[in-house]
Amino acid sequence: MFSLASIATMAACIFLFGLFFSLVWNFTSIVKGAEEGVGVTVFFEADIEQAKIDEIGDAIKARPEVKEVKFVSADEAWDEFKSDYFGNKAEGLEEGFKDDNPLANSASYEVYVNNIEDQAGLVSYIETLDGVRDISKSDVAAKTLSTVNTLIGYVAVAIILILLVVSIFLISNTVSIAISVRKSEISIMKLIGATDLFVRGPFILEGVIIGIIGAAIPLGGLFFVYEKACTYILTKFSVLASFINPVPRGQIFEILIPVGLVLGVGIGLVGSIITVRKHLRV
Amino acid sequence: MIDLDRVSKAYAKGQPAVDEISLHVDKGEFVFIVGDSGSGKSTLIKLLLKELEPTSGTITVNGQVLNTMKRRRIPKYRRGVGIVFQDFRLLKDRNVYENVAFAQRVIGYPSRVIKKRVPETLRLVGLAEKYKSLPKQLSGGEQQRVALARALVNRPEILLADEPTGNLDPGNSYDIMKLLEEINERGTTVLVVTHNKELVNTFKKRVITMRRGVIAHDEEEGEYIEA
Numbered sequence: 220m221f222s223l224a225s226i227a228t229m230a231a232c233i234f235l236f237g238l239f240f241s242l243v244w245n246f247t248s249i250v251k252g253a254e255e256g257v258g259v260t261v262f263f264e265a266d267i268e269q270a271k272i273d274e275i276g277d278a279i280k281a282r283p284e285v286k287e288v289k290f291v292s293a294d295e296a297w298d299e300f301k302s303d304y305f306g307n308k309a310e311g312l313e314e315g316f317k318d319d320n321p322l323a324n325s326a327s328y329e330v331y332v333n334n335i336e337d338q339a340g341l342v343s344y345i346e347t348l349d350g351v352r353d354i355s356k357s358d359v360a361a362k363t364l365s366t367v368n369t370l371i372g373y374v375a376v377a378i379i380l381i382l383l384v385v386s387i388f389l390i391s392n393t394v395s396i397a398i399s400v401r402k403s404e405i406s407i408m409k410l411i412g413a414t415d416l417f418v419r420g421p422f423i424l425e426g427v428i429i430g431i432i433g434a435a436i437p438l439g440g441l442f443f444v445y446e447k448a449c450t451y452i453l454t455k456f457s458v459l460a461s462f463i464n465p466v467p468r469g470q471i472f473e474i475l476i477p478v479g480l481v482l483g484v485g486i487g488l489v490g491s492i493i494t495v496r497k498h499l500r501v
Numbered sequence: 502m503i504d505l506d507r508v509s510k511a512y513a514k515g516q517p518a519v520d521e522i523s524l525h526v527d528k529g530e531f532v533f534i535v536g537d538s539g540s541g542k543s544t545l546i547k548l549l550l551k552e553l554e555p556t557s558g559t560i561t562v563n564g565q566v567l568n569t570m571k572r573r574r575i576p577k578y579r580r581g582v583g584i585v586f587q588d589f590r591l592l593k594d595r596n597v598y599e600n601v602a603f604a605q606r607v608i609g610y611p612s613r614v615i616k617k618r619v620p621e622t623l624r625l626v627g628l629a630e631k632y633k634s635l636p637k638q639l640s641g642g643e644q645q646r647v648a649l650a651r652a653l654v655n656r657p658e659i660l661l662a663d664e665p666t667g668n669l670d671p672g673n674s675y676d677i678m679k680l681l682e683e684i685n686e687r688g689t690t691v692l693v694v695t696h697n698k699e700l701v702n703t704f705k706k707r708v709i710t711m712r713r714g715v716i717a718h719d720e721e722e723g724e725y726i727e728a
């Protein structure tokens with residue numbers, strides 16, 4: 220009766236843990252992908268000399284947070300623009316502009332940082348450099364995702380902690396009841412010389428078994444649901460499909476299953492050991 | 502074998518349940534402990550089992566000082582001391598065989614030993630045929646024999662019995678006492694708390710009479726002395 224409640228709470232705890240674990244991991248992977256794709260673009264003042272451009276490039280490269288600096292010449296920028304916005308219908312455009320590159324002043328550096336958090340600092344540094352006209356940054360998406368991810372993390376930790384305490388409490392209750400039911404048997408055991416371990420073992424085992432069952436059920440459930448959920452989300456919101464790439468199930472559960480089981484066994488152990496220590500003093 | 506040196510036990514302030522008792526019991530002795538209800542007999546037994554700690558004084562059993570015994574040594578110590586109660590204290594949901602075997606499982610004997618010792622001990626107490634019965638299917642006298650078998654199966658050096666015949670009719674009481682005497686003759690030191698005047702006078706053993714926590718009389722081949 221009580222053990223059912225313990226198992227259910229425990230299962231809820233581990234289920235949420237697994238759910239948030241998968242979510243956070245996926246979000247992290249999305250954020251990481253976004254971070255990698257998002258850089259700042261540094262434009263130069265008109266009629267700048269190539270030497271000056273090289274100087275700026277060296278200064279940026281010297282920064283430790285910089286992962287990669289890519290020079291995009293005005294011609295390259297124009298080519299990229301054309302293919303981005305007109306695709307293979309670009310021929311007509313080609314005719315119209317001919318050698319007159321409308322982006323003649325658009326030579327730039329694309330700067331990528333290792334860590335999106337460092338981007339703001341880098342931007343304010345680059346702004347101080349001589350010859351820099353403008354910096355365009357497009358880190359909003361990455362930043363938002365990063366914030367959402369942190370938020371989910373906090374909420375998850377809070378809920379899991381509460382459920383953890385409730386689980387321990389319920390397991391402790393279950394074990395207390397089991398002990399009180401067998402009180403006379405326990406006192407006989409002690410009087411004929413049973414060791415603490417012999418008397419306590421079965422109750423601790425009960426806690427551990429509750430822990431294992433309470434962990435196995437939600438982990439198994441998540442395992443089967445995970446892939447279905449990924450497919451569902453990707454088909455339902457096909458817009459996302461282009462830039463969301465779910466973390467493979469094996470990769471997540473390779474870690475989630477052992478961690479979840481250890482968590483379950485740990486909760487069972489803690490819950491039963493504190494109870495047994497309280498009630499079974501020889 | 503058993504030595505008490507000015508042992509006292511007070512549950513609360515006021516008159517202690519056991520008051521500065523000094524007592525010596527030799528190996529192989531048979532001792533009756535008699536006295537009014539509330540005179541401290543059960544407290545004395547509990548002290549000997551280290552179920553209770555004395556308020557003062559020193560208890561030595563088998564050369565081991567109980568006062569300073571480490572907690573984790575207690576189980577080992579108790580295995581050398583058999584105990585029988587007035588209310589039998591059998592496991593109600595297990596049969597006779599399992600109740601006796603239980604005492605050996607607790608200690609971790611291999612089943613090979615258990616299969617040999619349990620029937621042997623049941624034969625000793627005269628219950629060999631009823632090994633499959635549950636406690637509720639047995640008479641009081643039979644239940645006490647099971648308890649006795651459980652206390653003896655690990656071959657303790659000392660047997661403590663707290664009013665073992667208190668719930669039994671005269672015939673069964675005599676049989677149980679006779680069994681205790683037999684066990685004593687095999688070398689076990691036996692301490693029996695009892696109210697049974699006739700039996701005490703019949704068996705002619707050492708009799709310790711307690712009164713309000715102290716030893717009022719202590720005589721070899723003694724008689725039951727009324728309060």
Ligand SMILES: Nc1ncnc2c1ncn2[C@@H]1O[C@H](COP(=O)(O)OP(=O)(O)O)[C@@H](O)[C@H]1O
Pocket residue numbers: 512513518536537538539540541542543544545
């Ligand atoms: N657990 C206890 N708590 C408080 N007082 C107790 C407890 N057990 C026994 N006593 C008191 O100690 C005295 C001796 O009790 P006990 O040793 O059981 O006597 P006996 O076995 O001779 O009848 C009695 O006055 C009894 O009320």
Ligand SMILES: [Mg+2]
Pocket residue numbers: 542543544663
């Ligand atoms: Mg008593």
